[in-house]
Amino acid sequence: MYLRVLMSFAERGMRSVSSKELAREAGVNDWQVRKDLSYFGELGKPGVGYDVHGLACDIRRILRLDRARHAILIGVGNLGTAILAYGGFARYGLKIVAAFDKDPEKVGREVHGIRIQDMSQLKGLRKRRISLAILAVPASAAQEVVDYLVKVGIKGILSFAACPLKVPKKVKVISIDIAMHLAILPYHLSSE
Amino acid sequence: MYLRVLMSFAERGMRSVSSKELAREAGVNDWQVRKDLSYFGELGKPGVGYDVHGLACDIRRILRLDRARHAILIGVGNLGTAILAYGGFARYGLKIVAAFDKDPEKVGREVHGIRIQDMSQLKGLRKRRISLAILAVPASAAQEVVDYLVKVGIKGILSFAACPLKVPKKVKVISIDIAMHLAILPYHLSSE
Numbered sequence: 001m002y003l004r005v006l007m008s009f010a011e012r013g014m015r016s017v018s019s020k021e022l023a024r025e026a027g028v029n030d031w032q033v034r035k036d037l038s039y040f041g042e043l044g045k046p047g048v049g050y051d052v053h054g055l056a057c058d059i060r061r062i063l064r065l066d067r068a069r070h071a072i073l074i075g076v077g078n079l080g081t082a083i084l085a086y087g088g089f090a091r092y093g094l095k096i097v098a099a100f101d102k103d104p105e106k107v108g109r110e111v112h113g114i115r116i117q118d119m120s121q122l123k124g125l126r127k128r129r130i131s132l133a134i135l136a137v138p139a140s141a142a143q144e145v146v147d148y149l150v151k152v153g154i155k156g157i158l159s160f161a162a163c164p165l166k167v168p169k170k171v172k173v174i175s176i177d178i179a180m181h182l183a184i185l186p187y188h189l190s191s192e
Numbered sequence: 193m194y195l196r197v198l199m200s201f202a203e204r205g206m207r208s209v210s211s212k213e214l215a216r217e218a219g220v221n222d223w224q225v226r227k228d229l230s231y232f233g234e235l236g237k238p239g240v241g242y243d244v245h246g247l248a249c250d251i252r253r254i255l256r257l258d259r260a261r262h263a264i265l266i267g268v269g270n271l272g273t274a275i276l277a278y279g280g281f282a283r284y285g286l287k288i289v290a291a292f293d294k295d296p297e298k299v300g301r302e303v304h305g306i307r308i309q310d311m312s313q314l315k316g317l318r319k320r321r322i323s324l325a326i327l328a329v330p331a332s333a334a335q336e337v338v339d340y341l342v343k344v345g346i347k348g349i350l351s352f353a354a355c356p357l358k359v360p361k362k363v364k365v366i367s368i369d370i371a372m373h374l375a376i377l378p379y380h381l382s383s384e
Binding site: 155164 | 193195196197200217254255256257261263269270271273274275277278280281283284285286323324326347348349350354355356364366368369370371372373374375376377378379380381
């Protein structure tokens with residue numbers, strides 16, 4: 001979150017930023033900013049604040065975003081197409097390099113510069129040493145696809161399927177449950 | 193997260209669940225489950241565990257999910273279409289009741305049972321007392337749309353625009369930055 005805010009400051013041409021400004025933009029308290037960043041050994045200079053570029057680089061290094069990462073997309077429906085169109089990956093050093101679907105009508109078509117491949121082509125992944133996958137398939141198909149992804153060497157999965165997924169311990173799944181995020185909004189509203 | 197896991201247990205016909213089972217499914221430690229649920233005054237019975245239905249109801253009440261909520265969607269591109277197709281809202285008592293786009297070619301068309309309206313129709317919202325909006329417009333248009341949503345009485349916004357949004361204090365924005373979620377995966381992988 002801090003990195004995202006820092007990138008936004010950098011894009012606006014700002015070179016230093018106070019914990020107060022960081023806090024306002026990140027939606028937290030400024031003592032929280034100082035506490036969080038002190039874990040990284042980052043201490044803003046009084047009257048000057050934090051170095052926007054330097055702090056962003058440090059966070060990138062800590063989060064291991066300082067080298068390019070390739071990811072694949074499984075499922076090129078509306079959500080998958082939106083993900084391929086999404087321009088936000090590059091700023092985190094991420095690139096979607098391949099997309100897969102089981103629909104024969106979609107296979108072979110090019111969507112936002114990526115040619116859709118048949119699911120059977122997934123087995124070629126191992127050689128390419130790609131470890132990240134984005135899952136944009138219906139919940140009913142998700143577990144089967146995940147089992148296959150694990151087999152071909154995928155280590156991290158970003159899932160949009162609103163269902164729990166079983167994976168071995170060495171594989172990490174991050175789920176984005178869109179409905180849950182919307183559902184918790186009223187709680188925040190009424191508590192203010 | 194606990195509610196989601198409990199709903200999944202209920203769908204599988206389970207009536208009671210141990211903190212250990214809850215923990216495994218939620219991806220946390222079982223002491224964390226017991227600690228978290230004790231805040232709600234929930235104590236699983238030794239040898240029996242937690243009552244799946246009762247605990248889910250309590251969490252719904254605490255999160256104010258026990259009454260139906262209407263939401264609107266702004267932006268019916270690929271992402272917006274995927275959101276309209278998404279069946280996961282009902283389980284949280286949420287319903288998308290209207291969709292808006294500024295593209296004249298889209299206005300009037302029906303997508304997954306919702307007729308797309310022109311943005312100018314947003315002003316009719318005040319009377320309908322709808323307070324939640326899902327924002328699926330390009331980042332370049334996001335702030336302008338948000339300013340307008342605030343004017344017509346929207347109090348909670350779920351944003352897919354990968355940019356910070358300025359809103360008055362009484363309005364809550366939850367942002368889903370898809371790229372950020374993907375970007376933090378390698379960090380989790382390498383720390384294990």
